[in-house]
Amino acid sequence: MPYKAMLVALAVTSLSLLTACDQEVVFHEPGVYKGKHDETATQEAAQRRQDQLRERAMTGMTDR
């Protein structure tokens, strides 16, 4: 009898532990950046500074 009771208790415990598996599991896509957003890395930001950087290179990197 105690053996049966133990089996039942074990089954109940196992079932209650497995209830967490019902929840949605998050799968991270490999190779995709997971960090914080960088405002200066966007297309718009790069477009905004493009001409300024080009002009700076033309004046600063060429021989005087």
Place this chain on the structure above:
Amino acid sequence: MARMKFLCDAERCIECQACVTACKSEHEVPWGVNRRRVIVMDDGVPGEKSVSVACMHCSDAPCAAVCPVDCFYTTADGIVLHDKDLCIGCGYCFYACPFGAPQYPQQSAFGVRGKMDKCTFCAGGPEEAHSEAEYVKYGSNRIAEGKLPLCAEMCSTKALLAGDGDVVSDIYRQRVMRRGGRPQTWGWQAAYGNA
């Protein structure tokens, strides 16, 4: 869209280390970490050459490909940056990088290296631009101010070129045409392929 690139003209580099000093000073890089360094080839032999090396911000960055926590990203103008809050200091990027760019601030028991540090093309990182957090983790953000990396801007012989790849290659092409000889675009094939 501009594509930011570095190019070191080995014919002009005089191994003055000004680029190294400028980088360390601008970003207050900790002891033991050199985001940029000058490599001398055939040291002491007539015809020796030196090149200034840092992260080349590769087109298909091998560091990003091997990162187990995916902390690397590339800006729209081709600058390869990383999030130090995600980095676990595993060192995979160091082994993958053909230029030895990733650096680690610690070297202690059990191989604890600390967060990886590398050249940011003076573009900061994924924090608010010009914030204290950005400066402490990544250094100053000159790109957001419309300025180019300080190492290149400080170069006395203009050996180190930085900026839009088209402009950089135009400047270099004119130099090679003027002085003759063959172009030696050190590291470009490895970093940018044929693009």
